[in-house]
Amino acid sequence: MSGLRSELDAAGITDPRLRSSYRAARELNAVHGRTYYLATLLLPRWKRPHVHALYGFARYADEIVDDLDSTLTDEAKAQWLRQWGNRFLTALATGSVGVGVGVGVDGSGAGSVGAGDAGVLPAVLHTIRRFDLPVAYFEAFLTSMAMDLTVTGYATWDDLMVYVHGSAVVIGLQMLPILEPVDASAEAYARDLGAAFQLANFLRDVGEDLRRGRVYLPQTSLDLFGVTRERLATGVVDGPVRRLLTHEIARARELFRSARPGIRLLHPTSRDCLWTAFHLYGDILDEIERADYQILDRRVSVGLGRRLTVATPALIRATRSRRHPSTS
Known part of the structure; x- marks a missing residue:
């Protein structure tokens, strides 16, 4: 907790309610976003709470869609997402976070991610105002989350990219002011990086998403290799499935x-x-290949050893860059 206190102090966040909200967002990041959280630790302390807040907002919405009580229908989840999103947009417009922002889907606050005295919204609202982030980014994100409850597949690459814009590209754009671009052209690269991260996650989670009734591979790609949903559902990685995944991995790497x-x-x-x-x-794509594309009945992951191998030298470099800043 001393690390969190130092981050909040460095960010100039002193209000107890805000600090509680940023704490909730940080916990979400630490529990659910292992790679994302590890990378965040390489930022200066004052930037980290704001990254946690944006992650917490995205994760909370994702939990409403995917991971809450399985007895809820998609219609009930859609209603809760609309209500939560409307409270957020109203709070953003009025500057006031209403009662119930952080409660659970049943109204009790029990058993739901982000529930508690403050929830994640005060932190994300504070971050939005501090960095003057466009409301449109968050509206697009909420639209894509709602699509998850009604759309089960995408006919073409362009159709999929409509979803990816709201689910991932805008997250890269939200992050950009916190990361302090030194050139305006950084925005185009942030868009591509957000999409790349999302495609890597899609490929890692093909089997898991299929069990939720969704496929985030374009139907045109499935048709190209003669793969159907039914074929994917068997869990057998045969030649056509392997060629399909190879094709999509190449697209993500580009x-x-x-x-x-x-x-x-x-x-x-x-x-x-x-x-x-x-x-x-990017290593997620390597792990899929290392597993011989056996991802329909399991989820590959980047091991702790690899994460530490990448992060440790980066931590040393990051520490040096803070002591000797340069714009080169």
Whole structure:
């Protein structure tokens, strides 16, 4: 907890209610976003609470859609997401967080991520105002989360990218002011990096998403290789499935390559955070290949040893960059 206190102190966050909210967001990041959280630790202390807040907002909405009480229907989840999103947008417009913002889906606050005295919204609202983040980014995100409750597949790559814009690209754009770009062209690279991270997650979670009734691979790709949902549901990775996954991994890697130059357009104290996330999310694709594409009945992950191998030298570099800042 002393680490959290030092982060909040460095960010100039003194209000007890705000500190409680930032704490809730940090806990979400630590529990659910191992790679994301590890990378965040490479940022200067004052930036970390704001990254936690944005992650907490995204994760809480994702929990409403995917991980809350399984007895809830999609219609009930959609209603709760609308209510929570409307409270957020109203609070953003009025400057007041209403009663119940952090309670659970049943109104009790019990057993739900982000529940508690404050919840994550005060922190994210504070971060939005501090960095003057456009409301449109958050509206687009909520729209994509709602799509998860009604859309089970995407006909084309362009259709999928509509969803990805709201689910991932805008998150990269939300993060950008906190990371302090040194050139306006960094925005285009942030868009590609957000999409690359999302595609890596899609590929890692093909089997898990399929069991939820969703496929985040374009139908045109499935058709190209003669793969159907029914074929994926068998859990058998045969030649057509392997070729499909190879094709989609190559597409994801192209986005990683496109995004890579943008990391140097960030403030030196932010670069090691992004380099770490870049390598570890990219490693998901390597792990899929290492597992011989056996991802329909299991979830591959980047091991702790690899995460530490990437993060430890980055931590040393990040510490040095804070002591000797440079814009080069």
